[in-house]
Amino acid sequence: MKTKVLLGHRRPADGKLFYHATACPSPNFSTLEGDHHADVCVVGGGLTGVSTALHLAKSGISVALLEAQRIGCGASGRNGGHIANGFSCELTRMEKMLGFEATKMLWQMVDSYLVDIDQNILTHDIQCDRKFGYIYAANNSYQMRELALLNDRLKSKYNYQKTTLLHKSELGKFLRTAQYSGGLFDKTCGQINPFKYLQGLVKQLKTMNVKIFEQSPAQAISPGSDLTVHAEKGRIKSKYVLLAGNAYLSCNTPLLEDKSIPVSSFVGVTTPLSRASIQSILPRDVTVADCNKIPDYYQIIAGNRMLFGCGINFLGKEPKTFRKIISSRIKRLFPQLTSFELEYAWSGLISSTTNKLPHIGQINSQIYYAQGFSGHGVVLSGLIGKLISEAIMGNSGGFELFSRIKHKKLPPHPIKSIGLGIANLLHKLQQDFK
Numbered sequence: 001m002k003t004k005v006l007l008g009h010r011r012p013a014d015g016k017l018f019y020h021a022t023a024c025p026s027p028n029f030s031t032l033e034g035d036h037h038a039d040v041c042v043v044g045g046g047l048t049g050v051s052t053a054l055h056l057a058k059s060g061i062s063v064a065l066l067e068a069q070r071i072g073c074g075a076s077g078r079n080g081g082h083i084a085n086g087f088s089c090e091l092t093r094m095e096k097m098l099g100f101e102a103t104k105m106l107w108q109m110v111d112s113y114l115v116d117i118d119q120n121i122l123t124h125d126i127q128c129d130r131k132f133g134y135i136y137a138a139n140n141s142y143q144m145r146e147l148a149l150l151n152d153r154l155k156s157k158y159n160y161q162k163t164t165l166l167h168k169s170e171l172g173k174f175l176r177t178a179q180y181s182g183g184l185f186d187k188t189c190g191q192i193n194p195f196k197y198l199q200g201l202v203k204q205l206k207t208m209n210v211k212i213f214e215q216s217p218a219q220a221i222s223p224g225s226d227l228t229v230h231a232e233k234g235r236i237k238s239k240y241v242l243l244a245g246n247a248y249l250s251c252n253t254p255l256l257e258d259k260s261i262p263v264s265s266f267v268g269v270t271t272p273l274s275r276a277s278i279q280s281i282l283p284r285d286v287t288v289a290d291c292n293k294i295p296d297y298y299q300i301i302a303g304n305r306m307l308f309g310c311g312i313n314f315l316g317k318e319p320k321t322f323r324k325i326i327s328s329r330i331k332r333l334f335p336q337l338t339s340f341e342l343e344y345a346w347s348g349l350i351s352s353t354t355n356k357l358p359h360i361g362q363i364n365s366q367i368y369y370a371q372g373f374s375g376h377g378v379v380l381s382g383l384i385g386k387l388i389s390e391a392i393m394g395n396s397g398g399f400e401l402f403s404r405i406k407h408k409k410l411p412p413h414p415i416k417s418i419g420l421g422i423a424n425l426l427h428k429l430q431q432d433f434k
């Protein structure tokens, strides 16, 4: 690398976040000042950065982690908490792009990382409200047929036996809405409180002497036999750097900027619901996402509240009406839910790629990056952190499988902005007609 890589960061939108308001206070970490040294410098304190740091530290590699604001202020502390298997991209599409064998390997890596998450929760006694049981709900007969095919494919070709197809009447035992034609139940997927999970991992980092700095946006990386990561008042010299800022990072490298876009998505949490109300909507306490390209997703979380996520803004903005959109989606799905308010509501940035698969790779032999989980990163971010740490330690098999995925370039400005504006308009029209 001959020239400096310039970095910036996007400020997370304000909002009333349930997770932040109800978790135990996080420890404050100091701002980076002066010169420091580590084997690896991680830029970004979300699940990707923290997971990478943890895996490296467990192997005795020294790590410094720079967070622009507070740990967990990005997508990892403001997502829906859905623990879902696989990817945002459909399996059959992946098979066409990558071939069956590679797709199967990727799928199985994600599946086994789900076990790692539960192991982390157990080993480190992370109280993060893990619940099992997940339903992919079909909005129409076409989606139901697709779910039936997926179920067969998972069982016959992926040796995955944890799903059950639910026809409309069976689905009614799990959730009470007239909206769906049926669904696919997965017994190992479900939900966590992602912020509490992240806090649990950070607690481990603290015991391992990882240097963590908050309110310290990385501004640039300059070359040398050791790289130098610059922040306002300090610098970190390291052999390797991981850029784990995802949708909240901006970077002057076209390799990163041209392959994914930050889109915003919205989440609301209701006031506590009575037991009778919960029984009238989700009697089996499952976590649900529908099969639309931009899905509604929801579940009952701690305190008998409903968390509901929906909608997207392709320009990465937070429309003034987003609270109203969430409330009206809940009312439309569950008209029997007559008395609730949205007590918490917020938006967050999702890093989205054109094929909805993660964009993982290296800018050069020393700088790694991970982005583009396309709204499916609670499990993937941890897995990718593990694979990047393995690659840094010389075992790059898993990392290479991901880094071989080809990503299309997004068109340059102003075509990109016009295209995203049109996509936004179409999405809004669709919402209005729902």
Ligand SMILES: Cc1cc2nc3c(=O)[nH]c(=O)nc-3n(C[C@H](O)[C@H](O)[C@H](O)COP(=O)(O)OP(=O)(O)OC[C@H]3O[C@@H](n4cnc5c(N)ncnc54)[C@H](O)[C@@H]3O)c2cc1C
Pocket: 007, 008, 009, 010, 043, 044, 045, 046, 047, 048, 049, 066, 067, 068, 069, 070, 071, 072, 073, 074, 075, 076, 077, 078, 079, 080, 081, 082, 083, 084, 216, 217, 218, 219, 244, 245, 246, 247, 248, 249, 250, 265, 266, 267, 309, 347, 348, 349, 350, 370, 373, 374, 375, 376, 377, 378, 379, 380, 381
């Ligand atoms: C509203 C919403 C709902 C979602 N729901 C789900 C879901 O239910 N299930 C699921 O699987 N996925 C979901 N996702 C996606 C998932 O949250 C993300 O894929 C995942 O959290 C990404 O983790 P990350 O660590 O890569 O990024 P982030 O958690 O965004 O962390 C990046 C961090 O880097 C920091 N940073 C950026 N630039 C710099 C810099 N220059 N210097 C230092 N630090 C910097 C940021 O401040 C931020 O803290 C959702 C996302 C959103 C936004």
